Amino acid sequence: MFILxxxxxxxxxxxxxxxxxxxxxxPKITTGDLxxxxxxDDTPLGLEFKKYYDxxxxxxxxxxxxxxxxQLDRPEAKNGAILDGFPRTAAQAELVDKTLAQRGQRLxxxxxLDVTEDELIRRMRARAQVEGRTDDSPEAIANRLQIYQRxxxxxxxxxxxxxxxxxxxxxxxxxxxxxxxxxxIGR
Ligand code: AMP
Numbered sequence: 001m002f003i004l005x006x007x008x009x010x011x012x013x014x015x016x017x018x019x020x021x022x023x024x025x026x027p028k029i030t031t032g033d034l035x036x037x038x039x040x041d042d043t044p045l046g047l048e049f050k051k052y053y054d055x056x057x058x059x060x061x062x063x064x065x066x067x068x069x070x071q072l073d074r075p076e077a078k079n080g081a082i083l084d085g086f087p088r089t090a091a092q093a094e095l096v097d098k099t100l101a102q103r104g105q106r107l108x109x110x111x112x113l114d115v116t117e118d119e120l121i122r123r124m125r126a127r128a129q130v131e132g133r134t135d136d137s138p139e140a141i142a143n144r145l146q147i148y149q150r151x152x153x154x155x156x157x158x159x160x161x162x163x164x165x166x167x168x169x170x171x172x173x174x175x176x177x178x179x180x181x182x183x184x185i186g187r
Contacts, residue, residue, distance in 0.1 A: 001026065001080040002100060003185070004087070006155065007113030009144040010120040010127070011170045012177065016113065017084040019178045024187070027076045031085040034067060035059060056140030058147055061091040068092060072099045083107075088152045093159075110159045111181060113170035120145065 003020065005013040014030065021028035035053060038046035045063070052059045068086055071077065087093040100106050115123075121141065128136030135144065159165050166184045170177060 001108045002083065002105060003080075003109045003111065004083040004107055004159075005111050005113065006152070007170060008115065008117075008120050008148045009141070010123040011113035011115045012123075012174070013084050013113060015174055016111070016177060016181060017082045019174075020181060020185070021082040023182070024080075024082075024185075026080045026082055027074075028082040028084055029071045029077065029086075031064065031068065031071075031088075033085075034071070054134045054140065056135045056137075056143030056147070058088060058151060061089055065091065065095055068095060069099060072096065087155060090151075090154070090158070093155050107159070107164065109185060110156075110165045111184065112156060112165055112167045113177075114167050115170035117145065119171060 001024065003024075003026075005017045005020070007013050014032075017028050017030070020026075035046075035049045039050050039053065040046070045067075048063060049059050064086075072081075083096070087096045096107065124136055124141050124144075127133070134140075156165060168177060168180055168184065
């Protein structure tokens with residue numbers, strides 16, 4: 001089963017994705033984590049990522065599509081995965097749809113974590129104090145929210161046509177939200 005967790009930055013995708021992946025015994029593929037790892041390791045790709053990441057901008061598709069394909073083709077993801085942080089653009093969605101279709105698979109569920117903008121900003125500022133991410137500056141936060149609305153939110157309509165989008169109110173305790181997701185997925 002392939003499940004995409006979609007939502008604005010700060011909506012809790014990472015937290016809920018982890019709980020879901022552990023419960024279903026599926027790998028979680030998180031582009032943000034892969035990007036942060038490449039930056040920490042100072043790989044040539046990591047240096048390229050940093051130019052966009054620190055400003056809260058999306059890494060261009062021309063650089064990231066290859067990484068996404070590689071992740072989907074890993075043997076661990078043969079029968080399913082939780083996708084966290086991608087697809088985030090129309091080109092990425094096309095790649096994911098095509099890669100899965102070639103294997104006779106598809107995205108089964110899209111969980112859309114719905115959180116108000118005020119709450120998103122509050123959470124990202126709080127997280128900035130704890131994690132100190134380089135893209136948690138006020139300017140980068142503003143960029144990330146704007147880019148989500150512009151590039152990623154339109155994917156909701158793309159997937160809604162297939163009737164696989166479930167809107168999950170993303171406010172409440174972590175446990176309450178996890179329980180709602182469990183009810184939606186049925187396990
Ligand atoms: P995240 O941890 O998902 O909030 O992602 C943090 C940052 O990593 C984003 O602001 C982008 O710079 C980059 N990033 C993560 N996933 C993607 C993606 N699928 N496409 C492009 N950039 C990404």
